Amino acid sequence: MSSSQIYEQHYRRLDASIPLRAQRWIPIAREGLKALFSLRAYLALISIAWLPVFVRLVQVYFTTRFPEARRVVPVDDKLFFDFLAQQLPWMLLMSAYAGAGLIANDMRTGGLLLYLSRPLTLVDYIFGKVMILFVSLSMVTMVPGLVLFFGARSLAPDVLGAASHLLLVPKIVAMALALVLPTTALVLVMSALARSARFAGLGFFFVFVGSTVAHAIAWRATRSAYAGLISIQATMRRVGEAIFGVKPTRMTADLPPEYAFAVLALLFLGCLFVLKTRVRAVEIVK
Amino acid sequence: MTSETLSLATRPLWPATKDVLLISIERMLPRPRSFWVFLLLSLPVAFGALLRIYPPPGLPLTGFELYGMVIALFFVRNLLPLVALLFGSALISDAVDSKTLTYFLTRPISRLSIFLGEFLAYLVTVLTLTVPCVVVTYLVLCAATPQGAGFGAPDLVQDLAACALTLFTYGAVFALLGVSLKRPLIPGLLFLFVWEGFVANFPGDAPNYTLTAYARSLIRHRPAEEGLAELFSKFFGVGESVLVLGFVGVVSLALAIWIFSRREYVISS
Amino acid sequence: MTPRVVFKKASRWYGPVMALNDVSFELGPGVYGLLGPNGAGKSSLLKLACGQLRPSQGTVELLGRPAFGSPEVFHSVGLCSDTDALFEDFTGFQFVCALLSLNGFGSIQASRLATEVIETVDLKDAMHRKVGGYSKGMRQRIKLAQALAHKPEVLFLDEPLTGMDPQNRKRISDLMKRLGDEGRTVLVSTHILHELEQVTRRVLLIHNGRVLAEGDLGEIRDLLDRHPRSVRLRARDPRGLARELVLLPDLVSLTLEDASGHLLAEIRKPDAFFARVQELSVACGVEEMWVTDENLESVFSYLVSK
Amino acid sequence: MNRSRRLILTAAAVSALGITFSFSARVTGTARAAVGPVPPEALALPADSAVVMGFDVRALTGSQFYAKFGGEGEPGRVEALAEIERKTGLNPARDIDSVVVAVRPQTEDPKSAEPALDGVRRHRPENALVFVTGRFDAARLEASIPETGKASKERRDGVTIYREASGKSNGAVALLDAGILVAGDTASVDTFLANRASGRGIRDNAALVSLLESVEPGSTFWAVGGPSVLSRVTSEIGGPAANLPAIKQVVAYGHLDPEVGMTATAEAADAKSATKIADVLRGFSALLSLQAGQKAELAQIADSISVATEDDKVHVKATITHELIDSLKKSAGSHVRTHKGVAPDENEIQ
Incomplete structure (x- = not known):
């Protein structure tokens, strides 16, 4: 019996000699944001979302002229908490507008393959996309929140001028992060799961609104504060309430903020994990 | 090849509509998006089952009251308008996006047939997804309770009609958005959450100009309002609500058909 | 016989962009080629012809009726568009049957016609597979099948051979020829000249939205051959290569670019030139070759400038 | 098209x-379905209710009867309704x-039964619950309540x-959901x-349930009464009715279109009592006929009333056409105009 050489056939790792650049996600984020900022509708959405800042600033100015008005509309931590909480609908709309197509479009058109045929890793790609949405959502939450703070501080130095009030800056940033990070991750997961941007955007709304309504029903049925854990909105609000130290709403009054924070953190990490496993350049057709 | 072509006349409306309907249902219903929507719509079933298996101590509501909350808050007020936005706004624009509209436009059928067929397919699809979820939710929450499953049977049928009307009206409105705008999602969401969400709970006559105020009036056994809605929400008679929703739906459909019939769709590679 | 497709001074613009400018022609039975470079206005012309667009000016008639807003003509018209769009979740058979049902055929008749046309385009083995899983060539063929299935009198085929292998190209080209011979009107758009040569000699030349010429393909071929084409070459031994190429009879000029080491040749008979380069490739170390103007664009520029 | 068809x-x-299961549960009675004209939601009405009556306001306002006669009203009443609407919406x-x-029988509450200032012990009105x-x-509604008393x-x-x-009375109003209101003591x-x-309620009172189930479906107005209250009614009304035999139970129902029709069935203690009641009613009818000379409409009314007995039951049926009511109203109006400032004739039927 004669024997012949059998070659083991397998894929071999390519040892690229040129090291990868350090901040490889930057071009993805930069180009994505550039494309968004060139859209009039995007700018319009941001502009509308900034209107409440001016309304609040007028409110603060009013209280400096008529200090007795502060009894009705006090300039305190709650002002900034309420402001951020009220920015939520704009953040959701921005998520659907700017985030729904971020991955879905790439996966539908094969654009992902183009990205990954460059010296980029999947993590770079995802991080770049996360940054696009993070910046967009911060533009309607954190940035206006900080502008409101510094604007209010300069308008009412007697109320917000003390150095201790500078603590509001990390508070605003922390609550904005609690709003923006889980939302960013969730929108990107929906975008990765759906092939159409429209479906991704609506899917995100389905999950967000669905969890809020489910909470409303569960709360009415059980009157248990822990029902709040099923609502993304309620957990965000509870975390915000804890950060700013404001009185919680009756639906979540007894919900420990640590639990709410844990839910948001789990949501964020879970979404990142799904993103990592789901985003593939090549779809296996069975 | 012998010519088997038919005489040169546009096909009659209903047979053509039926053929479009059959194709469109097949393209709408057995799709992953329908599956996900069905999963979301059947959440109350899981919720109800959980409550029945592990009833929380001192549950203050009867099964029928819980069902009332689910149908009013979950279905009619929130999820069904979203379902209508998802499927309704996609009616023609999905075919434009997927570039398959040309297949319909190059057949001997009127554009009215195409639109009606697609809209009927939408209705069949969303009702196929919604109706079993509502019925099963009702059974899970009400069967074998002191009141029994028969207690609210007429309400169940009335609620199904309310769901159908809600889906019809919102679907028509979003179909109108879909044929008029390139990106109907954000305007649709603005309509649902800014207009419908806030204005329905404004004082005075403001709720008269929202659809949700009429849709929620259709649920006779709705739960008591809470929060802002408790102060301001307005309810209308069933007849008035049906009339208004029907009227808005029909007018939106007519407008959508008019726009679709006149519009050119430039579909290119 | 009355012409089936009639363009009378038809123009079409999208906003400020003119896609088609004052086009007039008539098509009777037979196969016609619509030839033009990318962006010439071929697709717009086809869309106007099959009623997907309204002419901004002038008229377009299909089977004696205005093409836009006359859905009844589609009993006798088929379109294979250039978009790669199908009902992805349908099988090939279901896809063709569904569209036949829209033409008013009952299910039995639709099944028969669908099977027949699927055999014609050689997709019988894959007819019960989802079109979402079809290869590019198969997708193209099923698109063609739906356009042919109801046996239309007028067929508009937009780039019908894209993505097909040579065997199927031949099969479909033969089919188009046969349809023309049967007395149907077939308008085939393409930017690849030799694809047309296999099917028809009657062509409409379109460029920048204007019909430049309407006539026999042979004349256009001649025009092309009279128009010298430029070829750029890079070789290890450019001087040696130049020495050999100068001997070719149809060479118009040969330039050696010292700075880059490239050779620039202007030729009249490209086939002979390419064969010779092939022979010399090893000896002279030909590394790269670009045909700098072998696209229709340059031919048309040439025609326009004439 | 198989996949979608299957789905x-x-x-x-x-x-x-x-749906079939729900309705069969309703029909087979495993469920708390409506009892006669009482809707399922109202079945929690107290089991000890003695009289239950109802009015289908939708049917009333949608009726030709309402269209003809409902729009008219004394200016004071219209203003009062407008005032109610302004306050409560x-x-x-x-x-x-x-x-x-x-209507429930008065509970024996020693405090509430204390004699009034004049020392006379009176019967308090029955406890009533309005659904x-x-x-x-x-x-x-809420905003209107503090205006009428401390609530x-x-x-x-x-x-x-x-x-x-407020201490004067002990009324309560409960808003069950946006569509159901219950008021009473x-x-x-x-x-x-x-x-x-x-899950308890009126179903626990089998006698009342059987009475309710004998109400004709679709009646615009209806009332059923059990013995506990009715036995006292005749004696408390006083006048000629005091001599009537006690009524054990009564079922009455009616409609407004195309003519006003009412059917009442009263059950007396025995056949003899039933005949006595029937005779009193027939006498009343005869009295109307006698006055036909003054008012022709009265004869028509007398004709429209039929009284029959069946063992211990008395059946009364009355059918009055809209035209008859119209002419009655007109003649009443003219009568009032003729006797301006004078008390109406005691024979006049208002």
């Missing part, structure tokens, strides 16, 4: 099965669908309860709410 058929089958004709009233379905503007608001298990706390309202939570 549609499955959905249809599940839905049809579910409630327009009864528009917002109320149906009303069910349950209303319709559309209520909760916010305006406390309480929310319990999704139900808003307003209790009058505090004890009855509490009983209703407790029944609602426990």
